[in-house]
Structures are given as C-alpha cells and as structure tokens.
C-alpha cells in the first residue's frame with residue numbers, strides 16, 4: 001500500500017473540487033486532487049452565466065453555445081420570452097468543461113490522481129483518506145485538510161456526517177436531432193410540481209429534463225412533459241440523477257470543508273449549481289490559504305445566504321400550484337419584473353429584504369392581474 005502526505009486533499013474533480021485545487025496550487029499550496037472518473041460526463045444542462053468565465057479565469061474556448069433568450073412556459077402553454085443579452089448564459093459540455101478545470105489545476109501545480117476515495121476519517125487535527133486505483137492499488141493519504149467535492153451522492157459526507165446532501169430527483173435525456181436557441185423553463189403541476197422542467201441547448205442537440213420530488217411519478221411527469229413539448233417521435237428513455245435541493249447544511253467541521261453539491265449549494269428555484277460549485281471551491285481554498293477555516297462558512301453566508309433564502313421563498317410562493325405559476329408568468333410579461341428577476345438571478349442586483357419582497361410581489365399581483 002502506498003502512503004502519501006499532503007496539506008490538503010480534494011475529493012472529486014468536478015467544478016467545485018477542481019477549482020479549489022486550482023486556487024490552492026496557484027498560491028503554492030501543497031494539494032492533491034483525487035477524481036475517480038476522468039471521463040465523467042456529469043448529467044447537467046451545462047448552463048452558467050458567461051461572466052463566470054472571467055471571474056474564475058476559465059478559457060471561453062470551452063463554451064459550446066451562448067444563449068441570449070430564456071422562454072418561460074406556463075401550465076396552459078403561454079410562452080413569455082425574456083431577453084437576457086445583458087447577462088447571457090454559456091452552455092458547456094460537462095466532460096470537456098470539467099477536464100479543462102482539472103487541467104488548469106494541474107498547470108497551477110496540483111497533483112491529480114485517478115482513484116476512488118473509499119474511506120475518510122478525521123483524527124488528531126487531521127484527515128486520513130483511503131483511495132483505490134483501478135488496478136486495485138490502495139493509497140493512504142494523511143492531510144491537514146480535506147475538501148469534500150464528491151457531488152450530490154457524496155459518500156464522504158455520509159461517512160463523516162451521516163447524511164446525504166439534501167436532494168430531489170431529476171429525469172433527463174439528450175436529444176441529438178432537436179435544436180433550441182433559447183433556454184426554456186416549463187412549469188406546471190402535471191410535469192414538475194413545485195419545480196420546473198427544461199429544454200436547454202446542448203453541445204449536441206438539446207438536453208431536456210425535469211425536477212420533481214415524487215419518485216413514483218417521475219415517468220408520468222416525464223411523458224407528460226415530452227408530449228407537451230411537441231418535439232415528436234419516440235419518447236427517449238430518460239435517465240435519473242439527484243440534484244441538490246438547498247437547505248442550510250454543515251460547510252466545515254473537523255478540518256473538512258464541504259463544497260458544491262456535497263453541501264447542497266445549488267440555488268433554489270433555478271437549480272443553478274455550477275457557479276456555486278466553482279465559487280464555494282474558491283472560498284474554501286482561500287480559507288485554507290489564510291489558515292483560517294472558519295472564514296469559509298462566514299464568507300459563504302455573507303455572500304449568499306440572503307440570496308438563497310430569497311430564491312427559496314420565491315420558489316415556495318410562485319411554484320406552489322398552477323394558479324400561482326400563472327400569476328408569475330403574467331408578471332414576466334412586464335419588462336421591469338423581467339429585469340429585476342434576471343438581475344437578482346445573475347447576481348448583479350442584491351435581493352431586497354424578505355418583507356419588502358413579499359410586499360412588492362403582492363403589489364405587483366394586484367397591479368398586473
């Protein structure tokens with residue numbers, strides 16, 4: 001059995017883990033990145049705001065499409081198109097995107113190994129990890145810190161804290177022969193109660209899917225959705241994968257940082273996770289660089305807690321049933337509402353206080369209904 005020693009071990013080489021490793025290595029930190037599948041194509045629509053590429057210094061060559069319009073589709077199939085050209089969305093192919101992020105980490109000086117972490121424990125102000133390579137070779141790694149970045153099914157979180165990230169189910173499929181120039185968000189109790197279904201341009205065709213919290217009815221919702229889209233042809237076989245449903249969870253404990261999906265850091269309502277994975281990875285790295293672990297949770301909360309609570313409140317109100325969704329789609333017809341939502345979502349406007357928001361929603365409903 002091989003034995004290694006690093007200051008920091010990052011478990012999982014998706015956006016959160018790879019970005020954490022990049023920022024650590026860029027500051028000459030001693031960091032090991034462990035990824036079990038270097039060809040993993042994470043089930044994902046692959047949409048994130050274009051501005052993230054500048055913020056995290058990611059080459060734009062990895063972008064497959066840029067989207068300037070989103071379509072909101074009501075339960076009664078009323079469609080409202082929203083111009084997002086001031087805050088465009090980029091679409092990436094996750095296999096390529098994740099590889100690029102890992103390459104950046106390695107270029108910055110991180111060590112990358114392909115292995116599956118099978119055990120993690122904390123003791124004596126440190127972390128001990130057991131990883132297994134494809135040929136069966138086992139490696140023990142002792143480190144001061146671990147960054148858990150192994151996604152929504154995080155086995156490290158289960159081992160250390162006895163809980164999964166909070167999550168709901170998605171059903172999705174990639175359709176090669178269909179195109180869409182917009183990102184479409186479809187709402188309705190028959191396709192995705194309390195959440196939404198989507199059609200996103202993909203690197204190769206479109207990605208369609210839905211979020212729901214009822215594993216027995218996923219197939220029915222999916223079939224309903226496919227029929228509603230009128231894409232036509234045979235209904236493609238869907239695949240299932242969990243997506244985090246944000247709730248406030250432990251972000252740091254006993255020398256272990258939890259980032260991205262492993263901490264359920266996906267924005268409520270929109271289910272945007274890539275940006276928050278990148279950002280949480282960076283914030284954890286910065287806390288380690290400063291040797292001040294508690295700074296991670298503090299900076300995350302000061303940047304995003306209000307926004308996450310705000311979006312969760314909007315989701316609870318507007319997606320509770322078709323009546324409310326209809327009101328929301330009507331509100332979307334008004335340019336001021338569109339601008340406010342896109343600015344809140346993209347992070348270019350601070351959310352108002354909860355009380356103020358509820359007041360504004362009620363006032364808008366009276367004004368525009």
Ligand SMILES: Cc1cc2nc3c(=O)[nH]c(=O)nc-3n(C[C@H](O)[C@H](O)[C@H](O)COP(=O)(O)OP(=O)(O)OC[C@H]3O[C@@H](n4cnc5c(N)ncnc54)[C@H](O)[C@@H]3O)c2cc1C
Nearest residue numbers: 012014015016036044045046047117151260261273274277
């Ligand atoms: C169907 C679907 C569509 C989505 N669409 C979007 C979208 O359009 N836009 C958006 O912003 N978000 C989207 N998301 C959410 C987004 O995919 C995630 O939030 C994001 O991938 C989280 O990044 P991460 O690095 O935390 O985890 P992941 O991307 O899941 O990366 C975890 C990595 O850890 C590795 N790993 C796991 N276990 C181990 C182990 N034991 N040892 C070593 N390595 C391990 C995995 O192989 C993987 O590479 C979508 C999610 C789903 C399910």
